[in-house]
Amino acid sequence: MKISNIQNKIVEEFDIFDTWIDKYEYLIELGKSVPKISEENKKEENIIKGCQSKVWLHAKKQDGLVKFYADSDAIITKGIISLLIRTFSNQKPSDIINADTDFIDKIGLRQHLSANRANGLNNMIKKIKFYAIAFSKKR
Amino acid sequence: MEILKNIESIRNDFPILNTKVNGNQLIYFDNAATSQTPSCVINSISDYYKNLNSNIHRGVHKLSQLATERYEESRKKFKEHFNARSTSEIIFTPGTTHSINLISNGFTEFVNEGDEIIVSQLEHHSNIVPWQMLCEKTGAIMKVIPMNEKGELDISKFSALLGNKTKVVFVNHVSNALGTVNPIETIIKKSHEAGAAVLIDGAQAAPHFEIDVRKLDVDFYVCSAHKLCGPTGVGVLYGKKEWLEKLPPYQGGGEMIDQVSFEKSTYAELPNKFEAGTPNISGVIASGIGLDYINKLGLENIKEYEDYLLDYATSKLEEIDGIKIYGESKAKVSVISFNIAKIHPYDIGSVIDNLGIAVRTGHHCAQPIMDYFNIPGTIRISFSFYNTTEEINILIDALKRASKMLS
Numbered sequence: 001m002k003i004s005n006i007q008n009k010i011v012e013e014f015d016i017f018d019t020w021i022d023k024y025e026y027l028i029e030l031g032k033s034v035p036k037i038s039e040e041n042k043k044e045e046n047i048i049k050g051c052q053s054k055v056w057l058h059a060k061k062q063d064g065l066v067k068f069y070a071d072s073d074a075i076i077t078k079g080i081i082s083l084l085i086r087t088f089s090n091q092k093p094s095d096i097i098n099a100d101t102d103f104i105d106k107i108g109l110r111q112h113l114s115a116n117r118a119n120g121l122n123n124m125i126k127k128i129k130f131y132a133i134a135f136s137k138k139r
Numbered sequence: 140m141e142i143l144k145n146i147e148s149i150r151n152d153f154p155i156l157n158t159k160v161n162g163n164q165l166i167y168f169d170n171a172a173t174s175q176t177p178s179c180v181i182n183s184i185s186d187y188y189k190n191l192n193s194n195i196h197r198g199v200h201k202l203s204q205l206a207t208e209r210y211e212e213s214r215k216k217f218k219e220h221f222n223a224r225s226t227s228e229i230i231f232t233p234g235t236t237h238s239i240n241l242i243s244n245g246f247t248e249f250v251n252e253g254d255e256i257i258v259s260q261l262e263h264h265s266n267i268v269p270w271q272m273l274c275e276k277t278g279a280i281m282k283v284i285p286m287n288e289k290g291e292l293d294i295s296k297f298s299a300l301l302g303n304k305t306k307v308v309f310v311n312h313v314s315n316a317l318g319t320v321n322p323i324e325t326i327i328k329k330s331h332e333a334g335a336a337v338l339i340d341g342a343q344a345a346p347h348f349e350i351d352v353r354k355l356d357v358d359f360y361v362c363s364a365h366k367l368c369g370p371t372g373v374g375v376l377y378g379k380k381e382w383l384e385k386l387p388p389y390q391g392g393g394e395m396i397d398q399v400s401f402e403k404s405t406y407a408e409l410p411n412k413f414e415a416g417t418p419n420i421s422g423v424i425a426s427g428i429g430l431d432y433i434n435k436l437g438l439e440n441i442k443e444y445e446d447y448l449l450d451y452a453t454s455k456l457e458e459i460d461g462i463k464i465y466g467e468s469k470a471k472v473s474v475i476s477f478n479i480a481k482i483h484p485y486d487i488g489s490v491i492d493n494l495g496i497a498v499r500t501g502h503h504c505a506q507p508i509m510d511y512f513n514i515p516g517t518i519r520i521s522f523s524f525y526n527t528t529e530e531i532n533i534l535i536d537a538l539k540r541a542s543k544m545l546s
Contacts, residue, residue, distance in 0.1 A: 020161070020493050025544060052485045052501050053515065073515060074483035075545050076490075 003095055006087050007103035014107040023108065024076065031079035035089065037069040048127055051120030053077045059131040065090050066135050068128065080104075081124055088128050096132035101125050142436065142444035142524050149436070150525050152177040163495030166530045171315050171343060171474050171521035172499055173365045176429070180368060183428045187421040195420055196394060196411070210420055213427030214410070217375050220430055221360065222351045227409035228383065231423050232374040235342045236265040238361040239309075241376065241413060242338055243269035245386030246307055252278030255304045257335070259284040259292055260511065261314040261321070264504040266340045270309065284310070286511060290317040290466035294325060301333040308337045312344035312360075316505040316519065317466025318449075318474030320344070327357055336382065342366060346523070347445060347472045349438050352377050368433055369426035372419045383409050390415040441524045445473035448522045448531065455535045459542065465508075465517055473522040476503075479538065482545045484518045490541035496534055 001009075017023045037046070041058040048055040053074030059066055068089045072078040087103070088096050104121065142149065150156050153175045158165045167175060187209075193202035195210050211226070218226045232238045250256065256270055260283050274281050284297045292310070301308075308330040313320050323339050330337045338359040341350060345362040352360050359382065364373035378386070388395055388406055392415035397405040406412050433441065452475055456462050461480030478484055488500035501516040502509045509516055520534065 021544070024490065024493075028545065053483050074486045076486050077483075 003087060003091055003099040007100070010083060010087065011103055011106045020108075027079035027083070028075050029079075030086070031072075031075055031077075031082045034071065034078055034082035035067070035069045035085060037071045041069070042071065048120060048123050050123040051077060053120075055081055055120065055124065057081065057124065057127055057131075059128075059135070061093075061135045061138065064092060066093055066096060066132055068131070077120065080121060083107075084124055084128060088132075093132040093136035097129060097136065140444055140447065141440040143447070146525070146527060150527075152179070152432075153525055154178060154181070156525060160495040160497070161493050163493075166496045166526075166533060168520040168522065168526065168530070168534065169497045169499050170346070170366075170523040170526075171503075171519065173371065174346060174368050174523055175525065176370065177368055177432050179432055180370065180425045180429045183425040184370060184421045187424055192421075194417055206420060206424075209424045209427075210418070213423045213430075216427040216430050217377075220350075220434070221375075221377050222353050223377055224353065225380065228377055228380055230376040230378065230383070230410045230413045231418055232376050232413070233372055233419065234365075234374040235340065235361050235363045236374075238374045238376040239265055239338070239340065240269045241389040242359055242361075242378075242386070243273045244389050247273055247276050248387055249385075250277045250279045250306050253304065254279045254306045255282055255300075255302065256280070256306055257282045257284060257297070257300055257308040257330075259310045259321070260286040260507050261290070261292060261317065261319065262309075262311055262505065262507070263315050263340065263342070264506070266309055266311060266338075267507075270307075279306070283507075286508070288512075289468055290314065290319045290508075291468045292319075292321055294322060297326065298329060301329060301335065303334065305330070305333050305335040308335050309340065310337075311340040311342070312350075313341075313347070313472050313474075314466065314505070314508070315343045315474070316503040316508050316517070317468075317476050318343075318471040318521075319466055319468040320470035320472060322470075323357070324355060327355055331356070343472065343474070346433070346441075347438070348442050358382050364422070364426035364429060367426070367429050369429035370419075370422045373422040373426045375426075376413070380409065383413070388412050388415070392416045394418075436524060444524050445522055448526055448528065449473040449475070451528050452520065452522070452531045452534075455531060456538075459535070459538060461542070465512055465514075474519065475521075476517040476519045478514065478517055479542045480546065482542060484516045486545050487518050487538065487541045490544060491534070491537045494533075494537045496537055498534075 037056050037058050042056050046056045046058050055072045057070045059068045068085045070081040155175050191206050193206040195207040214226045214229050218229045282300045285293050327337045336358040339357050341360050341362040346366050358379050360377040362375050365371040395407050395412050395415040397407050463478050465476045484500040499519045
């Protein structure tokens, strides 16, 4: 599916929920199905800086598409990275690089995230884009 | 209890307590980070800029003289509050961190390779990093007073660390992460017997009880006005005159000089020697007003009420499934650090923020403590004299709700 279509679908899914608490509960639920990073990739260099919790992110390229794997020791952060992976995984590097990232605001979550976590969020998106840039240069 | 009797009118003095956060009444439990500001302090800052704004110590015109008087009046207030011998022993800085850097920078003149400095495992990073920098510059060695699982310092091990190479000992009066009140009287006495100077970081202590620097015989005592109902950007550094005269200036510039020429400059006397440039004039004046406010309530009354809140909250927290409280010293201020089961503190903090409850989560700039307990961080609640048991009840419900959501 195109990235923008996935993003629209995610916004629609969150729209069903009126309260922040329901949105959080859905986010927590989504976190449970994050493609898990392998234990050996839970290294210092794969930790996303700027998050109060530990978030590991790793990626590989397969058949021309980038696949992301992650984990976190905090449940809500796991949900956020899971959302991002659902959006950007199994996509071409060029599509990831060119994609918009403001759909998180449309979910209405950024206002409910403290400044630290919002910073973490920006760094997660940055790292995803960096991976895509790196993979776009590799055959 | 005096404070309890007047709690409504006290709360009315703090406009921010009526703020709504995410649609809910603010419940502010992050007082260890910064205290809230009463109207008299807010008005002082506003009045300064409306009626008094003028650079101090250097002008001949009326406003400048008035501003100087008010600034120096604030210095006198802090001198009396801490029972210093003279106003020249009270230096205003931008904050506790700056004060500690000022002192550690000064000590590079007196500390040589192989000398030892002693820090505690309970320190805030601001009382670790400047001293690490000093060790890197001078080749001195840092030794650490260990903590125990109750969050107290092991004083028996401290004695073993002291020796004739010890130059400085620096310890916080109260741990910001755990609320432990450290036995600084003993630490000061033993350090002096070994010939070492003592710096006490009082940032977390000054809001809760009286400090008598002469009774303590401490060499340096530092704290921040913004934890004493004052504005941010003002620190109070007490130093024994003998020490402040020995230490070299930290920053050069206007105000801290006597004579300047390109061949040589000479420095001003205390306290100006350490107050280079234009200070935070409105901030210092307002800090004195904040101190007056606290002294009007009375620190004994404040301690009594805060102890009441601490006991109440501790017993309510202990009813929560999976609760683990860190910092179980008998001597504590109104700070509680805890976790719930295996839930990451940040998750809990995030959820209850949506309910208007402000707590601090994370390592609280005290990573050595977190490493000791082998945890990523804690949830920290810290009370002040304008908090209530009703607020604590709302917190407990919110924690139970968050815990259910995140299990």
